[in-house]
Amino acid sequence: MTETARxxxxxxxxxxxxxxxxxxxxxxxxxxxxxxxxxxxPGLRGVPEVLQFPGGASNLTYLLAYPEHDLILRRPPFGHKAKSAHDMLREARVMQALRPIYPYVPQVKAICDDPDVLGCDFFVMERIRGIIPRQDMPAGLSLTPQETRRLCLSVIDRLIELHAIDPVAAGLGELGRGDGYVRRQVEGWSDRYRKVRTPDSADFETVMGWLADRMPATETAIRIVHNDFRFDNVVLDPDEPIRVIGVLDWEMATLGDPLMDLGNSLAYWVQADDDPTFLALRRQPTHLPGMLTRAEVIAYYGERTGLPVDDMDFYMVYGLFRLAVIVQQIYYRYAQGQTSNPQFAGFGKIARYLEKRCLAAIGSS
Incomplete structure (x- = not known):
C-alpha cells in the first residue's frame, strides 16, 4: 500500500x-x-449492552457488549419465514464444521434450541472486529484504484478458496445432497416465489420457464457453496483494509455447483456503467474505480479455478431471479403486517425491476 493508504x-x-x-x-x-x-x-462478567447491526433483511444480528469482550448473536427474523429458511442450528453447525479448514469463519460460542430463552433457535459467536464494506466504504477510508483492485481480488479469492475445498476429503460430504443441486435450486426458488406472490407482484413465469428449460443436465462440480457471498458479508482488517479476515452469514451454505454460487454473487455486483435504477439499489461498493466488472470477475474466476465459464447466462439469470425471490419474500412479510421495518415498503418494486433485468438478459443470451 502507498504511504497515504498506510x-x-x-x-x-x-x-x-x-x-x-x-x-x-x-x-x-x-x-x-x-x-x-x-x-x-461461568467466566462471563457483568450484563451485556445489546445493540443491533444494520441490515437485517434476513437473519438479525446483535452485539452483546460485555464489559470484557463482545459477542455476536444471530437469530431469525420476527414474523413469517419460509419453512426451510433461517435454520439457525444448521448455520451454527456448518460454521463449526468449516472453521478448521476455512479460517475466515467466526468461532461459534454457544447454540440454543430452547424456545424458553428467546422463543426461537439462535447462536452466539465471536466478534471479528473489522471493516464491513456496505453500500459505500467508510468515510475517511480512501483507496486508490490500484488498492481497490487488490481489495476486489482479495474478496474474489476468498470465494475461489472456498470452492477449492474438496468437501469429501474435508469430511464435509454430509453438508448437502450435492448431485441434482441445480434442479433443486431452480424448482425450489420457483416454488417459493409462487407462494409469496402479492397482488402487485411481478409474474416471473417466463423467467422460471426459461430457467427450467436451460438448466444444465449435470453440475460443473460439487463444492462447498456459500450462497450469499458478497462484500457486506466479509470483514476487512482495520489495519490493512484490503485484506479479508472474516466471512459471515453461513445460513445457506451447502454442497452444490460453484457456478451457481458465482451467479448469486454477481446478482449483487452493480458496476459503474449500470443503469441508474440498478445503481440506486447498490448494496456494495463494486462501482468504485479499480473494481472488476462482472465480465472481468467471470474471466478471473475461470482462470483461477479452471471451471468452464464460457456460458454464464443461465447462472446470471438464476442469480437475479433468486435475489428477486428473496426480495419478494421480505416484501410479503411487510405486506402481511408481519414486519414493520419501513425499508421493506419498496421491495415489491425492486422485485419487479429484477424481473425486467432477467428478461433483458434472456433476450440477449
Missing part, C-alpha cells in the same frame, strides 16, 4: 463496523440471554 489504514481502527440501537419490535430479553450464556460460560 496513514489512512492506521486510522481505520475507528472505522470498525459498529451497531446501533435495536429497532422497535426487534428487542431481545437481555436477562434470559445473559443467564443462558453464563450457564454456558
Amino acid at each position: 496513514t489512512e489504514g492506521a486510522t481505520a481502527a475507528g472505522m470498525v463496523d459498529q451497531p446501533g440501537r435495536v429497532r422497535a419490535g426487534e428487542e431481545l430479553d437481555v436477562g434470559r440471554i445473559d443467564a443462558f450464556l453464563k450457564a454456558a460460560d
Whole structure:
C-alpha cells in the first residue's frame, strides 16, 4: 500500500463496523440471554449492552457488549419465514464444521434450541472486529484504484478458496445432497416465489420457464457453496483494509455447483456503467474505480479455478431471479403486517425491476 493508504489504514481502527440501537419490535430479553450464556460460560462478567447491526433483511444480528469482550448473536427474523429458511442450528453447525479448514469463519460460542430463552433457535459467536464494506466504504477510508483492485481480488479469492475445498476429503460430504443441486435450486426458488406472490407482484413465469428449460443436465462440480457471498458479508482488517479476515452469514451454505454460487454473487455486483435504477439499489461498493466488472470477475474466476465459464447466462439469470425471490419474500412479510421495518415498503418494486433485468438478459443470451 502507498504511504497515504498506510496513514489512512492506521486510522481505520475507528472505522470498525459498529451497531446501533435495536429497532422497535426487534428487542431481545437481555436477562434470559445473559443467564443462558453464563450457564454456558461461568467466566462471563457483568450484563451485556445489546445493540443491533444494520441490515437485517434476513437473519438479525446483535452485539452483546460485555464489559470484557463482545459477542455476536444471530437469530431469525420476527414474523413469517419460509419453512426451510433461517435454520439457525444448521448455520451454527456448518460454521463449526468449516472453521478448521476455512479460517475466515467466526468461532461459534454457544447454540440454543430452547424456545424458553428467546422463543426461537439462535447462536452466539465471536466478534471479528473489522471493516464491513456496505453500500459505500467508510468515510475517511480512501483507496486508490490500484488498492481497490487488490481489495476486489482479495474478496474474489476468498470465494475461489472456498470452492477449492474438496468437501469429501474435508469430511464435509454430509453438508448437502450435492448431485441434482441445480434442479433443486431452480424448482425450489420457483416454488417459493409462487407462494409469496402479492397482488402487485411481478409474474416471473417466463423467467422460471426459461430457467427450467436451460438448466444444465449435470453440475460443473460439487463444492462447498456459500450462497450469499458478497462484500457486506466479509470483514476487512482495520489495519490493512484490503485484506479479508472474516466471512459471515453461513445460513445457506451447502454442497452444490460453484457456478451457481458465482451467479448469486454477481446478482449483487452493480458496476459503474449500470443503469441508474440498478445503481440506486447498490448494496456494495463494486462501482468504485479499480473494481472488476462482472465480465472481468467471470474471466478471473475461470482462470483461477479452471471451471468452464464460457456460458454464464443461465447462472446470471438464476442469480437475479433468486435475489428477486428473496426480495419478494421480505416484501410479503411487510405486506402481511408481519414486519414493520419501513425499508421493506419498496421491495415489491425492486422485485419487479429484477424481473425486467432477467428478461433483458434472456433476450440477449
